[in-house]
Amino acid sequence: MTKKFVLTLSLALGMAASATLAGGHIEGAIKARQGQMQLYQHYLGILGGMARGNVDYDATAAQAAADSLLAVASINASTLWPAGSDMDSVEGTRAKAAIWENFPDVGTKSMAMTSGAAAMAAAAGTDLDALKAAMGGVGGACSACHKAYRGR
Amino acid sequence: MTKKFVLTLSLALGMAASATLAGGHIEGAIKARQGQMQLYQHYLGILGGMARGNVDYDATAAQAAADSLLAVASINASTLWPAGSDMDSVEGTRAKAAIWENFPDVGTKSMAMTSGAAAMAAAAGTDLDALKAAMGGVGGACSACHKAYRGR
Numbered sequence: 356m357t358k359k360f361v362l363t364l365s366l367a368l369g370m371a372a373s374a375t376l377a378g379g380h381i382e383g384a385i386k387a388r389q390g391q392m393q394l395y396q397h398y399l400g401i402l403g404g405m406a407r408g409n410v411d412y413d414a415t416a417a418q419a420a421a422d423s424l425l426a427v428a429s430i431n432a433s434t435l436w437p438a439g440s441d442m443d444s445v446e447g448t449r450a451k452a453a454i455w456e457n458f459p460d461v462g463t464k465s466m467a468m469t470s471g472a473a474a475m476a477a478a479a480g481t482d483l484d485a486l487k488a489a490m491g492g493v494g495g496a497c498s499a500c501h502k503a504y505r506g507r
Numbered sequence: 508m509t510k511k512f513v514l515t516l517s518l519a520l521g522m523a524a525s526a527t528l529a530g531g532h533i534e535g536a537i538k539a540r541q542g543q544m545q546l547y548q549h550y551l552g553i554l555g556g557m558a559r560g561n562v563d564y565d566a567t568a569a570q571a572a573a574d575s576l577l578a579v580a581s582i583n584a585s586t587l588w589p590a591g592s593d594m595d596s597v598e599g600t601r602a603k604a605a606i607w608e609n610f611p612d613v614g615t616k617s618m619a620m621t622s623g624a625a626a627m628a629a630a631a632g633t634d635l636d637a638l639k640a641a642m643g644g645v646g647g648a649c650s651a652c653h654k655a656y657r658g659r
Contacts, residue, residue, distance in 0.1 A: 378635035383514035390542025394582065397539035401586060416586075423582035430546065434553060434568075 381440045385448050388435035391427055398424040399493060402479060406487045418480030424493070432465065442506050449506040462503065465474040468496040470506070533592045537600050540587035545562040545581055549647060554631060558639045570632030573624070576645070580624040583615065594658050601658040613656065620648040 401420040404410040439445070441452040454461055471492035480505035553572040555560040565609055591597070595606040623644035630637035 383545075383549055383552060386545045390545035393535075393538045393542035394546075397535055398582075400535060419583040420586070426578040426582050430550075430578050431571040432574070435549065443581065 381445055383439060384435050384437050385440055385445070388432065388450075389448075389500070391430065391432070391435065394427045394496070395424065398421060398427070399497075402491065402493075405483065406490050412483040414480045414482070414484070417486055421476040421479035421486075421489075423428075425459075425472040425476040427467075428469045451504050451506050454504045457504075460501075463502040464496065464503070467477065467494070467499065471496045514637070516564075518559065519606055533594040533597055534599070535590060536589050537551040537592055537597070538589050540584065540602075541600075543584070543587065546579045547576065547649070550579070551649075554627065554638060554645075555642065557635065558642050564635040566632045570628075573628040573631035573638075574625070577621075580621045603656050603658050605654045609656075613652075616648065616652040617652065617656070620645070623648045 396469060400419045401410075402417060405412045436450070436454065440448060441450050441455060442448050443452050471489070471494075474492050475486070475489040478489040489500055491507070509607075529590050550572045553562075554569060556566045556577070557569055569638050587601070588606065590602060590607060592605060595601050595604050623641070626636070627641040630641040
């Protein structure tokens, strides 16, 4: 191989490696934030099942689910939403590009989720009525953000 | 339609609905626990990148990642591992059936992850050496559980 070819090849491989790293970074962040949503859904499913009367109210189980929901809502989500991880830029996500153009509003909606989860954690272990009363805050926070920022 | 046909159809639909509910419960739990693993991977990736020198050490970013790792390690995982959600029973998981036959050991390994994450949260914001020293505890807890209980 000529020196020039070797240099070109090295550059090409280097760029491919960088592209892979960047892709892996974006893909990992998308999987991680979708993981956060799956965990939300799981713990809200437990609480919602009790609220709807599909499952008997159990103070210990409700408290554990609500504490877990709050823990999941308390993670640092800023690294889960890197620029370029919107649905117009990559496959496998329904995150609208509008998210990155509306950070103050996204932050407000994110804080509503954390507040809703905190209110649920304070209520869920008390009794079924308290749990039911706290469902609206959490459910409303989910839908507000999905309605504004999740594509189809 | 005859009454008998209507009854048979209702029973069949009822059973299908029950099967879907049961399947949905298992599938949701699997997705949620895989979500927990994705979040582990994400935050450990940030900390590991600094430990390996791929990314400059940043005390604030390291602390945020470590706090998030600990929050994710602190959720109530008992509802994420329902009976019947092992790799011999359903698709889409590498969880060995041995998990459900070794609960004391699984609990010990799970606590090692929480302790490792707590040690990381206490160390990550101090300096790079402290972060590096705490990597072994977390990484070791991941591999110990995966080696024993994750299939290929």
